[in-house]
Amino acid sequence: MTNSDLFLTNTHPALRRCWHPVARSSEVQTGPLRVMLLGIPLVLFRSQDEIACFVDRCPHRHAPLSLGACDGITLRCAYHGWRFDGEGKCVELPALGPGAAVPSQARLVPVAAVAERSGMVFVAPEDPVAPLGHIVESDDPTFEAGELPAIRARASAGLLADNFLDMAHFPYVHRGTFGADEAAEVEPYEVTRDGWAFIARREHPFANREDPGVEQGLRPLVQSRRLTYRLDAPFHLQLRIDFVEAGGTNVIGFFLQPESEESCRIYTALWRNDLDGDANSMAAAIKFELEVLEEDLAVQEAYEELGLPLDPRAEVHTRADRSTLELRRVLGDLVRTVCGD
Numbered sequence: 533m534t535n536s537d538l539f540l541t542n543t544h545p546a547l548r549r550c551w552h553p554v555a556r557s558s559e560v561q562t563g564p565l566r567v568m569l570l571g572i573p574l575v576l577f578r579s580q581d582e583i584a585c586f587v588d589r590c591p592h593r594h595a596p597l598s599l600g601a602c603d604g605i606t607l608r609c610a611y612h613g614w615r616f617d618g619e620g621k622c623v624e625l626p627a628l629g630p631g632a633a634v635p636s637q638a639r640l641v642p643v644a645a646v647a648e649r650s651g652m653v654f655v656a657p658e659d660p661v662a663p664l665g666h667i668v669e670s671d672d673p674t675f676e677a678g679e680l681p682a683i684r685a686r687a688s689a690g691l692l693a694d695n696f697l698d699m700a701h702f703p704y705v706h707r708g709t710f711g712a713d714e715a716a717e718v719e720p721y722e723v724t725r726d727g728w729a730f731i732a733r734r735e736h737p738f739a740n741r742e743d744p745g746v747e748q749g750l751r752p753l754v755q756s757r758r759l760t761y762r763l764d765a766p767f768h769l770q771l772r773i774d775f776v777e778a779g780g781t782n783v784i785g786f787f788l789q790p791e792s793e794e795s796c797r798i799y800t801a802l803w804r805n806d807l808d809g810d811a812n813s814m815a816a817a818i819k820f821e822l823e824v825l826e827e828d829l830a831v832q833e834a835y836e837e838l839g840l841p842l843d844p845r846a847e848v849h850t851r852a853d854r855s856t857l858e859l860r861r862v863l864g865d866l867v868r869t870v871c872g873d
């Protein structure tokens with residue numbers, strides 16, 4: 533591996549062989565949508581209910597296809613009106629008149645794979661080496677879903693993943709939200725590798741101020757919560773929080789789209805089974821998570837160099853950093869698999 537392979541930037545070539553979020557499902561309507569992924573402009577549109585995704589460049593004069601128009605089946609280029617189907621094949625070339633043969637090279641450049649899952653659209657630009665992550669609660673009707681607005685930040689996807697998995701920053705970065713309830717010391721916890729994914733589990737005491745059972749004398753204020761983090765490489769993250777005494781489960785999905793060297797789009801979604809269909813409670817939960825994210829971004833956007841160091845000797849690690857060290861191992865293995873040693 534060269535030195536540049538040891539620093540995972542948002543446009544590292546190894547990331548082309550991975551799944552990435554590119555939009556919320558609700559953002560892809562009939563019209564074409566331009567998105568950026570790994571510095572590559574892509575166009576998304578719905579063709580007969582399937583989402584089609586191609587490089588956003590017409591094969592004719594390289595105009596952005598996202599300027600064009602869709603009819604639910606095909607996409608017409610805004611420049612000379614060439615029309616393409618959901619497979620990327622040109623099916624009409626107006627300047628040659630009706631019924632004319634279309635040159636076989638008049639095809640759009642496809643991505644390797646597209647999938648819709650957990651309310652998101654995911655794309656793998658080239659044959660993916662790691663499977664797409666899955667949040668089981670997103671398919672469970674006993675959980676209600678909520679979405680934070682997507683946020684664009686000057687940030688590294690690798691560092692944002694690192695931050696999501698980090699256990700030791702709560703009392704400092706999140707002093708204004710939930711950090712005050714956390715102990716600064718991180719007791720030893722377990723990390724389990726699972727192929728291109730890993731899970732970190734931790735149970736810790738916290739003050740459950742939202743539990744009405746505390747006021748009623750049914751339960752103590754200080755209760756336990758079980759945190760289960762999972763990363764699916766490269767940047768598909770989830771945190772499941774189980775409230776041990778009071779019951780109830782909160783799941784946070786965190787999906788990172790490395791748009792370009794300096795830009796990342798961040799999608800956060802919540803699934804909860806403890807709100808009894810109360811829209812106000814979900815709105816309050818979303819507002820709270822937004823505040824938490826803004827606290828994190830204040831640090832993440834201040835990094836001068838945007839990338840995740842993969843060489844374990846580049847930083848100082850402690851036992852409190854087991855989960856974020858595992859992130860570097862998984863992503864280092866990914867870079868080695870795709871780019872060679």
Ligand code: FES
Pocket residue numbers: 590591592593594595609610611612613614
């Ligand atoms: S550039 Fe698209 S049809 Fe000419």
Ligand SMILES: [Fe+2]
Pocket residue numbers: 695696701705706824828
């Ligand atoms: Fe945080």
